[in-house]
Amino acid sequence: MSLQNITIISFGYFEKDMLEKIADAVKLEFHCSLSLKEGHIDLSEYYDPGRRQYNGNELLKHVSAIQMPGSCKTLGLFNVDLFIPILTYIFGQAFLGGPCGIASLYRLNNTSYGMEPNADLLLNRFKKEVIHELGHTFGLIHCNNPTCVMRSGTYVEDIDQKEHSLCLKCRKELEL
Numbered sequence: 001m002s003l004q005n006i007t008i009i010s011f012g013y014f015e016k017d018m019l020e021k022i023a024d025a026v027k028l029e030f031h032c033s034l035s036l037k038e039g040h041i042d043l044s045e046y047y048d049p050g051r052r053q054y055n056g057n058e059l060l061k062h063v064s065a066i067q068m069p070g071s072c073k074t075l076g077l078f079n080v081d082l083f084i085p086i087l088t089y090i091f092g093q094a095f096l097g098g099p100c101g102i103a104s105l106y107r108l109n110n111t112s113y114g115m116e117p118n119a120d121l122l123l124n125r126f127k128k129e130v131i132h133e134l135g136h137t138f139g140l141i142h143c144n145n146p147t148c149v150m151r152s153g154t155y156v157e158d159i160d161q162k163e164h165s166l167c168l169k170c171r172k173e174l175e176l
């Protein structure tokens, strides 16, 4: 795969250190260059009061409308509870082989499950989620390899079962 530039836009507050670690992990995994940007958004427009969650489809549309010159993929990061109509919640989603995706920290955080916060675990989960959604934008579908980052997961425990890297088969597909 030729050198590509990915843009990661954070919407809302994220620790700088965490964003930089996420960026480093993405660069390493996809052999690409990467720009970190801050986005501004009025999240109240995406809030569904009935579900008390934020509309993942509409947020994905918002991110897809942002054009970054010279960037092949754009990923929007959020820290709110995302849903799509057919699912209770989502960790993130992306256009398969498309220009963009979104990922949220919210459901990856122990505190969302009434457990003690764990910064290392949270960072690891977020790395996996971000790489997973970017994998979709590069055209990868879900993988059956139990440790591959492209393995699908319904629960946060599923994410803990996999690595934050692509398996050999997925890497081959992307010619990495």
Ligand SMILES: [Zn+2]
Residues within 6 Å of the ligand: 132, 136, 142, 152
């Ligand atoms: Zn997926």
Ligand SMILES: [Zn+2]
Residues within 6 Å of the ligand: 143, 144, 145, 148, 149, 150, 151, 166, 167, 168, 169, 170, 171
């Ligand atoms: Zn795989």
